[in-house]
Amino acid sequence: xxxLILILITISTLLFAxxxxxxxxxxxxxxxxxxxxIIATPAIIVEDGKITAMGTQAALAAPAGATRxxxxxxxxxxGLIDMHVHLTGSATKGRGYSGLGLSEQRRTIxxxxxxxKTLMAGFTTVRNxxxxxxxxxxxxxxxxxxxxxxPRLYVAxxxxxxxxxxxxxxxxxxxxxxATGEGVATxxxxxxxxxxxxxKYGVDLIKTCSTGGVFSKGTSLGAAQGTLEELTxxxxxxxxxxxxxxxxxxxxxxxxxAIRAGVDTVEHASFLDDEAIRLAKRAGVFLSMDIYxxxxxxGEGEKLGVRQEALDKERAxxxxxxESFTKAVAAGAKVVFxxxxxxxxxxxxxxxxxxxxxxxxxxxxxVRAATSLAAEALGQADLVGSLKVGASxxxxxxxxxxxxxxxxxxxxxxxxxxxxxxxx
Numbered sequence: 001x002x003x004l005i006l007i008l009i010t011i012s013t014l015l016f017a018x019x020x021x022x023x024x025x026x027x028x029x030x031x032x033x034x035x036x037x038i039i040a041t042p043a044i045i046v047e048d049g050k051i052t053a054m055g056t057q058a059a060l061a062a063p064a065g066a067t068r069x070x071x072x073x074x075x076x077x078x079g080l081i082d083m084h085v086h087l088t089g090s091a092t093k094g095r096g097y098s099g100l101g102l103s104e105q106r107r108t109i110x111x112x113x114x115x116x117k118t119l120m121a122g123f124t125t126v127r128n129x130x131x132x133x134x135x136x137x138x139x140x141x142x143x144x145x146x147x148x149x150x151p152r153l154y155v156a157x158x159x160x161x162x163x164x165x166x167x168x169x170x171x172x173x174x175x176x177x178x179a180t181g182e183g184v185a186t187x188x189x190x191x192x193x194x195x196x197x198x199x200k201y202g203v204d205l206i207k208t209c210s211t212g213g214v215f216s217k218g219t220s221l222g223a224a225q226g227t228l229e230e231l232t233x234x235x236x237x238x239x240x241x242x243x244x245x246x247x248x249x250x251x252x253x254x255x256x257x258a259i260r261a262g263v264d265t266v267e268h269a270s271f272l273d274d275e276a277i278r279l280a281k282r283a284g285v286f287l288s289m290d291i292y293x294x295x296x297x298x299g300e301g302e303k304l305g306v307r308q309e310a311l312d313k314e315r316a317x318x319x320x321x322x323e324s325f326t327k328a329v330a331a332g333a334k335v336v337f338x339x340x341x342x343x344x345x346x347x348x349x350x351x352x353x354x355x356x357x358x359x360x361x362x363x364x365x366x367v368r369a370a371t372s373l374a375a376e377a378l379g380q381a382d383l384v385g386s387l388k389v390g391a392s393x394x395x396x397x398x399x400x401x402x403x404x405x406x407x408x409x410x411x412x413x414x415x416x417x418x419x420x421x422x423x424x
Contacts, residue, residue, distance in 0.1 A: 022047050023419060024062035025395060027071035031403050033078065033371040034386050036364040038403060042076065046393040049418035054389060069421070071397045071414055077367065078387050079124025079151075079394030079417060080409070081374035082339050082349050083288045084246075084267055087111040087118070087128050087153075088135055089342030091296065095305040097172060108135040115139060115150030117347035120423050122412030124394040125152040125374075125384050127338075129246050129267060130159040130167060130207040132182060137202045149422055152392075154378060156207035156246065158182035160194040160234055165225045166213035167248055188233035191226075195237040206238040206245045208263075211254030214297075214313045215306075215343075221317055222251035222271060231261035244379065246288075250317060252276055259285050265377055267338065270317050272324035277331045286377040288338030289325045291359060292352035294318030296344035322359050329360040336377050337370035350410040353402075363406040393419040 023046040030042035043060040045053040053060060062068060088107040118126060128136045140153035160183045161168030169181040183198075185191045195206055210226055212219025219225075226234075231247070238245045239262065247258035250270040258266055259279045266280065269287040280287060297306065297314045328335050337356070339349045356366040375385025383392050397414035415423035 022063040022066035024066040025069045027076045028073040031077045033368040046419045074397040076397045078371045080370045082126045084338030086342035087114045091345045096307045111139045114346040121347045122396040124417040128155045130156045134201045154204040157198040157203040159207040161209045166216040166219040167209040171217040191233045192237040209248040210258040211249045211251040224254040235262040270321035286334045290340035292355045293343040326360040336374045353406040
C-alpha cells in the first residue's frame with residue numbers, strides 16, 4: 001500500500017513545501033464525521049491550502065494539470081484535533097524533581113521534536129494548554145511561518161492561578177528559594193493582570209486551574225482552587241479580549257465553580273456529579289477528558305521518576321475519571337478529544353480513541369470528538385474539523401474504516417495540512 005501511494009503521488013508534490021496549482025485527492029472512501037456516513041470514491045480538489053471542490057470521482061473531474069494523489073483503498077478523514085497537549089513536556093524525561101534542572105530552551109527543543117511527532121500521528125491541529133513561559137508562542141509562530149513542521153497550534157501561556165496551586169506555582173522547591181510561578185496571583189484584580197500579561201505576549205487562550213492536580217506537590221484533586229470571584233475575573237478579562245478559557249479541574253466543586261465562572265472548556269473533569277453534568281450541558285461547556293494516560297503513568301511512572309504522591313493520586317483518580325466519562329457521554333454532554341500528551345508519549349495520541357469507545361462512545365462519536373466537535377470548541381468550525389468547501393485542506397488517510405474500528409486511527413499513513421503533504 002505505501003509503495004503504491006509513493007508511485008501514485010507525482011514528483012511535483014513536495015514534502016514541507018506548498019503545492020502550486022491544484023491537487024486532486026482520491027481514495028476508496030471518506031469517513032465524514034459531520035454526517036457519520038462513509039462516502040464511496042470521494043474526490044477533493046485543493047488549491048492554495050483550501051478545499052475548493054468536493055464530490056465523487058465520477059462526478060468531479062481533476063482540473064487540467066492538477067497534481068494527483070490517489071490513496072487507493074484507504075479511508076480519508078479530516079485532520080485530527082487534540083484539545084489538550086503539552087508539546088514542551090516529555091513523558092520519559094524530566095519527571096518529578098529532575099525537571100527542576102531543565103531550562104525553557106531545552107523544553108523548546110523538545111517542543112520542536114514533539115510537534116512533528118504529533119503532526120505525523122495525524123493531528124493537524126492541537127491546543128497547547130499551558131507552559132511555564134511563552135515558548136509555545138514562538139513554536140506556534142515558527143510552524144505558521146513554515147520554518148518547522150507541526151500542527152496548527154492554539155497556545156496558552158503560564159496558567160493563571162493561586163499561590164501554591166496546581167499548574168501555576170512551583171511547589172517542589174523549599175521556601176528559601178522563594179520560587180513563585182509566572183502566573184500566580186491573589187484576588188480578582190491580580191488575576192486580571194496576569195490574563196492581560198498573557199495576552200500581551202501573544203497567547204490564543206487562557207489556562208487556569210480550579211482544583212489541585214496529579215503531578216503537583218501538595219495539592220489535592222478534590223480541593224477547589226481560587227474563589228468563584230477570582231475565576232470569574234479571569235474569564236471576564238479573557239472574554240473581553242476574545243479569548244477562550246480552559247480550566248483544569250478534577251474535583252466536583254472546582255468543576256462547578258469553573259462552569260459558573262463561564263469557562264469554555266473543563267480539562268480532565270474527573271469527579272463529575274449529576275449537577276456538574278447538567279451545568280456543563282446548560283452552559284454549553286466542553287469537557288476534555290484524558291482517559292488513556294492513566295495506563296502509562298501507572299505502568300511506567302515509577303521507573304521514570306514520577307513521585308510517589310503523584311502515583312497515589314493517579315491510582316485514586318483513573319477509574320473514577322473513566323466512570324465520569326461514561327456518565328457524561330450517556331447524558332449527552334459535549335466531550336471532546338484531549339489526550340494530555342506529555343503525560344504519555346507524543347505521537348501516541350491516537351491510542352486514546354479505543355478507550356473512548358470502550359468507555360461509552362460509538363466510533364463515530366469518538367472521531368467526531370477529535371474533529372467537528374473539537375473544532376466547535378475552538379470556535380474554528382469553518383476552518384478545521386471537517387472536509388468541506390472553504391475549509392483548510394487538512395486531510396489524513398488510514399487503512400480500514402475507523403467508523404467500524406476506531407483503532408485504525410492509531411496508525412495514520414497519510415497527512416496533509418493546509419494542502420501540504422507531510423507524510424505519504
